[in-house]
Amino acid sequence: MTNQKHDFPWVTIEDLAPDARFSLRVGEAGRDRAGLTLGLSLPTGVSNVVRHGERAVVCLGPDEWLVTAPEGERDAIVEAFATIYDQTPHSLVEISDRELTYRITGPAAFTLMTIGCPRDLSRLTPGRAVRTVFDGATVILWRDAEDAFRLDVWRSFAPHVRDLLDTGRAELAAGL
Amino acid sequence: MLLIHCPYCDETLPELEFAYAGEAHIERPKDPSALSDEEWRDFLFIRTNPKGTHYERWRHVHGCARYFNAARDTVSDKFLTTYRAGEARPDLDRKEAAE
Numbered sequence: 001m002t003n004q005k006h007d008f009p010w011v012t013i014e015d016l017a018p019d020a021r022f023s024l025r026v027g028e029a030g031r032d033r034a035g036l037t038l039g040l041s042l043p044t045g046v047s048n049v050v051r052h053g054e055r056a057v058v059c060l061g062p063d064e065w066l067v068t069a070p071e072g073e074r075d076a077i078v079e080a081f082a083t084i085y086d087q088t089p090h091s092l093v094e095i096s097d098r099e100l101t102y103r104i105t106g107p108a109a110f111t112l113m114t115i116g117c118p119r120d121l122s123r124l125t126p127g128r129a130v131r132t133v134f135d136g137a138t139v140i141l142w143r144d145a146e147d148a149f150r151l152d153v154w155r156s157f158a159p160h161v162r163d164l165l166d167t168g169r170a171e172l173a174a175g176l
Numbered sequence: 177m178l179l180i181h182c183p184y185c186d187e188t189l190p191e192l193e194f195a196y197a198g199e200a201h202i203e204r205p206k207d208p209s210a211l212s213d214e215e216w217r218d219f220l221f222i223r224t225n226p227k228g229t230h231y232e233r234w235r236h237v238h239g240c241a242r243y244f245n246a247a248r249d250t251v252s253d254k255f256l257t258t259y260r261a262g263e264a265r266p267d268l269d270r271k272e273a274a275e
């Protein structure tokens with residue numbers, strides 16, 4: 001079984017190392033200040049992503065952002081937001097441990113995503129990310145390139161999603 | 177599969193990302209204790225259940241997570257329009273005439 005997986009180069013599924021992740025909620029009045037605190041300008045418009053160094057921020061809703069950063073930057077982010085709290089009311093919740101991330105790459109990555117995601121993924125252009133659903137589980141789907149995706153999956157759903165991805169990959173490998 | 181336009185994401189997306197959330201434009205009485213039992217029952221439980229255009233709430237639960245309103249034809253199951261929560265009922269006759 002293991003060999004068979006390695007013999008199929010069209011799609012690769014990897015577990016990624018943990019990142020620091022935060023859920024940021026802030027109203028329109030505090031948006032600029034919150035962005036500045038991260039060293040960037042918060043993206044507006046659902047699905048838009050802004051990157052700064054190794055930090056990435058995706059707009060998930062009209063007043064909701066997901067912030068990802070290397071684990072080493074976690075404390076600095078928490079401290080920076082604590083200093084603006086009295087001037088700029090917001091909610092910054094650390095959710096690093098809530099989700100696991102899978103990376104799906106290769107020429108068949110797009111096809112593999114379609115087995116669980118009902119969206120028209122051709123309209124999710126590279127560089128953007130959305131919260132959507134993957135076979136019933138809420139996920140954050142990042143499209144990093146034409147044939148590179150990342151899935152942030154809540155821990156309790158992760159075994160189900162991973163099994164489904166592995167099954168889909170095996171079916172693609174078998175030419176189904 | 178039904179496609180639903182989310183007024184916050186400004187995208188037309190599969191029904192699987194959404195959850196139905198009951199009839200729209202039902203305002204909670206300002207002073208519930210002033211109501212008779214029948215009026216309170218009507219507020220809690222009695223809905224219009226029309227054959228035709230129905231104004232209803234939906235939530236883009238696997239997406240931006242926002243509640244919004246929709247006008248849907250209960251006969252054809254077609255969405256006539258969707259609009260943001262807090263906005264007035266759209267004038268569908270005028271909308272149709274314009275199209």
Ligand SMILES: [Zn+2]
Pocket residue numbers: 182183184185186236239240241242
């Ligand atoms: Zn939405």
